[in-house]
Amino acid sequence: xxxVITVIFILFSAISLMSGMQAGVPADSGYRDIVVAGGxxxxxxxxxxxxxxxxxxxxxxxSIPYKSDISSVISVDRMILAAGARGYFIIxxxxxxxxxxxxxxxxxxxGITMFKNVLVAGADNGTILVSTxxxxxxxxxxxVRGNILSVDSNDSFCIGVxxxxxxxxSEDGFTWxxxxxxxxxxxxxxxxxxxxxxxxEDRIAVAGSHADNSPALFFSTSxxxxxxxxxxxxxxxxxxxxxxxxxxxIAYDADKNVFLLxxxxxxxxxxxxxxxxxxxxxxTEKDIRAICLSEGKIVIAGQxxxxxxxAFNYN
Numbered sequence: 001x002x003x004v005i006t007v008i009f010i011l012f013s014a015i016s017l018m019s020g021m022q023a024g025v026p027a028d029s030g031y032r033d034i035v036v037a038g039g040x041x042x043x044x045x046x047x048x049x050x051x052x053x054x055x056x057x058x059x060x061x062x063s064i065p066y067k068s069d070i071s072s073v074i075s076v077d078r079m080i081l082a083a084g085a086r087g088y089f090i091i092x093x094x095x096x097x098x099x100x101x102x103x104x105x106x107x108x109x110x111g112i113t114m115f116k117n118v119l120v121a122g123a124d125n126g127t128i129l130v131s132t133x134x135x136x137x138x139x140x141x142x143x144v145r146g147n148i149l150s151v152d153s154n155d156s157f158c159i160g161v162x163x164x165x166x167x168x169x170s171e172d173g174f175t176w177x178x179x180x181x182x183x184x185x186x187x188x189x190x191x192x193x194x195x196x197x198x199x200x201e202d203r204i205a206v207a208g209s210h211a212d213n214s215p216a217l218f219f220s221t222s223x224x225x226x227x228x229x230x231x232x233x234x235x236x237x238x239x240x241x242x243x244x245x246x247x248x249x250i251a252y253d254a255d256k257n258v259f260l261l262x263x264x265x266x267x268x269x270x271x272x273x274x275x276x277x278x279x280x281x282x283x284t285e286k287d288i289r290a291i292c293l294s295e296g297k298i299v300i301a302g303q304x305x306x307x308x309x310x311a312f313n314y315n
Contacts, residue, residue, distance in 0.1 A: 028303070029046040029047065029303075029304065029305070030045050030046060030286075030287075030289060030301075030302050030304050030305050030306070031043045031045040031049075031301035031305055031307065032044060032045050032046065032070060032072070032289055032290060033045075033070070033071065033072050033073045033249075034291070034301045034307070035074055035075050035292055036075065036292055036294045037052075037095060038075070038095050041053040041054070041292070041294060041299055041307070042073060043301050043305075043307060044070040044072070044084075045069070045070060045301075045305060046069045047068075047069065048064065048069070048070060048084075050070060050073070050082065050090075050098075064098040064100065068085035069108075070085075070090070071084045071108065071110050071111070072111045072121075074112055074113065078093065078095065079091065079092065079093055080092040081112060081114070081134065082112075083109035083121055085109075086106055086108065087103045087105040087107055087109060087129075088100055088103065088109075089101045089121070089137070101134065103121070103129050103131075103137040105137075107124040107125050108123060108124045109121045109122070109123045110122055110123060110147065111152075111160070112151065113152050114153070115153035115170075115173050116172065117132065118130055118131070118173040118174075119131045119132070119134060120153065120160075120170075120173050121137075122148030122150060122151040124147040124148075125147065126142065126143070127139060128140040128141075128142055128151075128160070130174060138174075142168050143176075143178055144162050144164065144166045145162070146162030146165070147163050147164075149161060149162060149194065149195045149196070150194075150195060150196045152197050152198050152199045154199040154201060157170060157171050157199075158173055159206075159223055160176075160197065161196070161206055162193075163193045163194065165193050166179065166181065166194075167181055167197075167226075179223070181194070189228055190210040190212065190216070191210070191211040192208050192209065192210055192211070192216050192218075193208050194208035195208050195209070195247075195248070196208070196247065196249060198251070198252060200254065202221060203219055203221060204219065204220045204221070204222075205217065205252075205259055206218045206219075206226070207250055207261070208247075209246060214244065215244070215245065215246050215263070217229045217231060217247065217261070229271065229275065230242075231278065232276075232278060233278045233280040243263070243269055243278075243280055245264040245265045246263060247262070247263050248262050248263060248264065248302070249261075249288070249289060249291045250291070251293055256272075257273055258271060258273075260291055260293075260298060261291075262300055263288055265282075266287070267280055267281070267283070267288070268280075268288065268298070268300065268310075269281075284302075284306065284308060286302050286306045287302050287303040288300045289302035290302060294309075296311065297309050297310060
């Protein structure tokens with residue numbers, strides 16, 4: 001199964017919700033997350049930047065009173081929910097008017113998900129924030145050592161991961177069970193830190209790094225037993241190699257049953273059900289930090305606020 005990918009838009013038409021990049025911005029500035037919202041792509045990033053992108057030559061422009069880094073953004077019905085540095089939470093009920101709420105913590109919020117009508121956010125210092133209205137937040141300490149860097153959910157449960165190699169699971173958003181992956185799999189897998197989790201209807205994918213800084217990807221059906229997926233691929237000369245770039249984000253194409261890994265150094269890796277059929281391709285010179293699917297295309301974004309639209313088909 002060989003994928004054919006064609007870049008069909010280098011840049012969408014765009015108007016920033018905030019001012020453009022300023023001189024002296026950090027080297028890691030750029031988009032941190034993207035989501036489909038109202039038929040458009042909403043990209044969130046450093047310095048409070050929140051942009052709508054579309055193929056048409058015009059786009060709406062809005063301003064929000066928030067200039068710190070935005071790490072995560074989701075779209076639920078007509079609502080847009082985002083969060084980031086210093087514990088601030090951003091909400092819009094119509095996609096045009098944004099308001100900023102203080103969640104009552106100064107810890108950075110790294111990931112958010114909507115689970116059973118409860119907003120669940122993972123933050124630094126092992127903190128979980130929960131809210132039913134986006135205004136008032138409860139603080140939960142599930143008992144982990146690391147920072148909670150990513151959360152996601154399906155209809156059955158919510159999963160979070162930490163940079164200390166912990167995996168947390170909840171069936172209601174309030175009570176959490178902690179799995180110390182490195183303790184349970186000591187001697188079987190390398191020690192790991194985790195940075196990203198994504199849930200489908202029947203699988204969980206967790207990405208991170210091994211102790212030797214090589215990228216790691218694990219799958220589970222329920223969060224109880226984990227199996228590592230080798231990140232090997234066949235290069236253009238027919239030799240099998242291992243991917244070396246770090247994984248920053250994961251998307252899942254349910255129609256084609258493939259996972260898509262957004263990686264540093266401009267690499268995109270396709271993970272099909274066949275464990276010997278991984279495909280690695282260079283699609284940009286920038287680090288890819290965010291990925292989503294929109295109308296049969298892959299949308300990637302990341303370093304220096306780049307964004308690209310890729311079309312792909314499997315032969």
